[in-house]
Amino acid sequence: MQDELILTIELIPRSSWDNNLRSALTPWQWHKLCKYFYESVNHTCEICGAIKGEEFSRMYCHEVWEYNEDTKIQKLVRLEVLCFKCHAVKHFGLSEALDWIDEKTLIKHFININGVNKKFFHGYYEDCFEVWRKRNNIDWIVDVGDIESKYADVIMYYRDKRKLLFERVSEANNKDPKIKRKELFEMFKGERGIHEIVAEVKRESKLRRKQLSE
Numbered sequence: 001m002q003d004e005l006i007l008t009i010e011l012i013p014r015s016s017w018d019n020n021l022r023s024a025l026t027p028w029q030w031h032k033l034c035k036y037f038y039e040s041v042n043h044t045c046e047i048c049g050a051i052k053g054e055e056f057s058r059m060y061c062h063e064v065w066e067y068n069e070d071t072k073i074q075k076l077v078r079l080e081v082l083c084f085k086c087h088a089v090k091h092f093g094l095s096e097a098l099d100w101i102d103e104k105t106l107i108k109h110f111i112n113i114n115g116v117n118k119k120f121f122h123g124y125y126e127d128c129f130e131v132w133r134k135r136n137n138i139d140w141i142v143d144v145g146d147i148e149s150k151y152a153d154v155i156m157y158y159r160d161k162r163k164l165l166f167e168r169v170s171e172a173n174n175k176d177p178k179i180k181r182k183e184l185f186e187m188f189k190g191e192r193g194i195h196e197i198v199a200e201v202k203r204e205s206k207l208r209r210k211q212l213s214e
């Protein structure tokens with residue numbers, strides 16, 4: 001029965017809280033990736049079909065994970081676009097803890113979407129928390145996969161790599177503070193996100209010069 005559910009509860013083990021694709025990216029990159037996904041489904045919830053602007057105002061990019069108890073690997077399977085209610089059901093524990101929405105509304109949504117009854121929900125809810133408690137005993141190795149090459153056209157690059165590139169551009173800029181943006185673009189040609197990084201380096205160096213002259 002659980003395999004046939006349209007809307008499931010997906011509780012994230014404690015050790016992986018805040019360790020996910022979202023945290024591996026800068027806020028700007030995450031926003032950009034989400035936007036790409038929202039547009040790809042015409043701002044429609046992939047589970048219940050609710051449309052942004054009609055039934056809710058904000059969409060969510062939900063990270064779907066697969067857990068392997070033997071290898072202790074928590075693997076990102078895909079990203080799913082969800083409406084507020086479906087997203088809140090997925091993270092039922094968090095919704096309850098943070099009081100996102102009243103529990104009755106969530107249960108009703110779960111029952112409606114899955115075509116089950118209240119009794120089923122309560123049994124399923126207990127099972128989910130039982131699995132969650134077991135998974136909490138494992139220190140999960142989080143694997144977000146090769147999202148970078150998969151979504152290269154959305155300008156993806158990881159936080160660490162971006163930091164490194166930022167340092168290289170800063171170094172070049174410090175050597176010759178008068179170097180033009182165009183020259184920096186040329187110097188780092190082909191590097192993903194270079195326009196954004198050069199803009200940031202130039203902004204910072206301008207700020208530094210201003211502070212020095214004060």
Ligand SMILES: [Zn+2]
Nearest residue numbers: 045048083086
């Ligand atoms: Zn939905």
